[in-house]
Amino acid sequence: MRFAVYGLGPIGALISKVAIARGYEPIAAIDIDPSKVGRDLGEVIGIGEKMGTQVSGDPRVLYEVKPDLVFHATGTWFHSIYRQLVHAIDSGADVVSTCETLSYPYYRYPELSNLLDEYAKTRGVTVLGTGINPGFLLDSLPAFMTTSMAILEEIVAVRSLDASKRRAPFQKKIGVNMDPGEYKQALASGKLTGHVGFAESVLLISRIAGLDVDRVEEGQEPIVADESISVNGVEVEKGKVIGVVGFGKGFVEDKEVIRIGMKAGIGFEDYEEIKLLGEPEITWRSTGTHGDLGTAAVIVNMAPRVLDHQPGLVTMADLVKAGYHIV
Numbered sequence: 001m002r003f004a005v006y007g008l009g010p011i012g013a014l015i016s017k018v019a020i021a022r023g024y025e026p027i028a029a030i031d032i033d034p035s036k037v038g039r040d041l042g043e044v045i046g047i048g049e050k051m052g053t054q055v056s057g058d059p060r061v062l063y064e065v066k067p068d069l070v071f072h073a074t075g076t077w078f079h080s081i082y083r084q085l086v087h088a089i090d091s092g093a094d095v096v097s098t099c100e101t102l103s104y105p106y107y108r109y110p111e112l113s114n115l116l117d118e119y120a121k122t123r124g125v126t127v128l129g130t131g132i133n134p135g136f137l138l139d140s141l142p143a144f145m146t147t148s149m150a151i152l153e154e155i156v157a158v159r160s161l162d163a164s165k166r167r168a169p170f171q172k173k174i175g176v177n178m179d180p181g182e183y184k185q186a187l188a189s190g191k192l193t194g195h196v197g198f199a200e201s202v203l204l205i206s207r208i209a210g211l212d213v214d215r216v217e218e219g220q221e222p223i224v225a226d227e228s229i230s231v232n233g234v235e236v237e238k239g240k241v242i243g244v245v246g247f248g249k250g251f252v253e254d255k256e257v258i259r260i261g262m263k264a265g266i267g268f269e270d271y272e273e274i275k276l277l278g279e280p281e282i283t284w285r286s287t288g289t290h291g292d293l294g295t296a297a298v299i300v301n302m303a304p305r306v307l308d309h310q311p312g313l314v315t316m317a318d319l320v321k322a323g324y325h326i327v
């Protein structure tokens with residue numbers, strides 16, 4: 001597979017490394033950061049060898065090299081990456097993107113989703129938004145696990161993670177070391193995002209497990225450090241934001257059938273826990289999944305499936321083919 005990477009922050013760099021290690025060939029790299037443009041991809045992602053592919057600031061490079069697939073990792077909001085996706089589609093490439101709101105785009109962007117779906121179909125390409133979360137841990141994974149339920153009443157999935165092990169942009173978006181009031185304002189104004197994707201995950205579960213959720217709720221708030229701490233070189237002062245806690249809920253006729261939660265903060269325990277209520281009841285717990293490498297892995301692992309899929313804007317619900325389902 002000949003691929004391009006669009007966005008070379010920590011996640012785009014990791015995706016490139018995982019893809020190159022798989023034997024896929026990088027033929028283009030795009031970023032707007034002037035400190036990266038013009039340099040060799042291998043140097044920018046720090047793999048200690050040149051790849052012979054220079055980072056370009058102009059996405060039209062895609063039209064010249066015509067990759068099979070574009071790995072896209074520049075932003076969270078579908079409306080602000082729409083033009084970037086169109087560049088990739090115009091080059092004839094399939095796309096796998098880390099954009100959180102693209103993981104279930106019909107929730108926040110129904111019109112834009114229909115537009116992109118039509119456009120991708122006319123160009124014969126497939127576009128998928130996914131990642132570790134949203135995309136896998138709190139949606140595809142619990143939904144897939146419902147396959148072994150004879151009667152499914154409720155799905156509860158929780159993720160807790162130590163943000164000291166995550167990349168700097170992640171620590172920034174969850175408000176680490178900010179004044180709690182300032183962080184709440186930054187969340188409300190959209191200046192910082194916290195975690196985006198609770199509603200998307202709930203709706204992915206609903207689609208995969210056939211639950212027909214008719215209402216979604218989501219929310220998040222900062223957690224304040226009750227003492228000064230230092231973990232893995234990250235210091236947080238007492239009274240400042242140490243992390244964030246949030247939830248997503250899905251209802252069918254006012255009955256809560258899906259509840260997901262996430263806690264991310266400096267020094268927090270790493271685990272995922274999934275409880276499936278009904279018959280038979282299941283509780284599954286892990287020791288945690290590294291979110292950055294996990295994201296790169298999900299993105300690269302979905303690439304062959306996207307290449308094989310029929311054209312259009314798809315979600316993990318089109319690709320995860322098992323789960324509880326009433327016809």
Ligand SMILES: NC(=O)c1ccc[n+]([C@@H]2O[C@H](COP(=O)([O-])OP(=O)(O)OC[C@H]3O[C@@H](n4cnc5c(N)ncnc54)[C@H](OP(=O)(O)O)[C@@H]3O)[C@@H](O)[C@H]2O)c1
Pocket residue numbers: 006007008009010011012030031032033034073074075076084098099100130131132133134135167169170291292295
């Ligand atoms: N679904 C998931 O599970 C998941 C997991 C991890 C990350 N993500 C998302 O994936 C994205 C990438 O993460 P990250 O931490 O690597 O973010 P990041 O540090 O913001 O990196 C994004 C890179 O893309 C560049 N960029 C921004 N706009 C661009 C444009 N129009 N054209 C070309 N390049 C552009 C940025 O340049 P500048 O720095 O100059 O702006 C930066 O180099 C984020 O939106 C993140 O929220 C999703």
